[in-house]
Amino acid sequence: MGKIIRVTKEFDFEMAHALWNYDGAFKNIHGHSYKVFVTVIGRPEKNINNPKFGMVIDFKDLKSIVSKEIVSLLDHALVVYKMAEGESLNAVKQMYQKVLVFDFQPTCENLVSFSAEKLIEALPPDIKLYSVRLYETATSYAEWFASDNN
Numbered sequence: 681m682g683k684i685i686r687v688t689k690e691f692d693f694e695m696a697h698a699l700w701n702y703d704g705a706f707k708n709i710h711g712h713s714y715k716v717f718v719t720v721i722g723r724p725e726k727n728i729n730n731p732k733f734g735m736v737i738d739f740k741d742l743k744s745i746v747s748k749e750i751v752s753l754l755d756h757a758l759v760v761y762k763m764a765e766g767e768s769l770n771a772v773k774q775m776y777q778k779v780l781v782f783d784f785q786p787t788c789e790n791l792v793s794f795s796a797e798k799l800i801e802a803l804p805p806d807i808k809l810y811s812v813r814l815y816e817t818a819t820s821y822a823e824w825f826a827s828d829n830n
């Protein structure tokens with residue numbers, strides 16, 4: 681059957697967000713240098729004739745998936761909750777090219793869950809998402825684990 685192995689790759693991106701109706705200092709638009717660690721789980725390829733022999737997933741392939749689904753979407757974007765829609769947000773959309781309006785408050789917790797959902801859909805069927813860790817600052821992060829969400 682083969683051993684089960686976890687493979688992790690780290691990514692960086694810059695993103696700004698505004699927390700709608702928040703009562704603290706971070707209610708204003710502000711940005712972070714995010715780090716995201718994506719861990720997948722599977723069995724290494726056993727077919728000696730397969731170019732991916734010995735790999736759970738080629739790091740290049742994992743990079744391509746995460747870059748397409750998460751990093752390219754969020755990098756250098758301003759992310760806001762749809763409840764913020766109004767005259768002020770319309771003005772912001774006119775000033776900036778990459779304003780994303782989501783159906784959820786763009787907290788670190790919700791962004792890590794969003795990322796997990798996108799990755800689950802994009803991964804090959806034989807590779808499972810194990811966890812996603814999203815650092816909003818060097819000392820603060822949120823984590824999503826498949827075992828907690830089955």
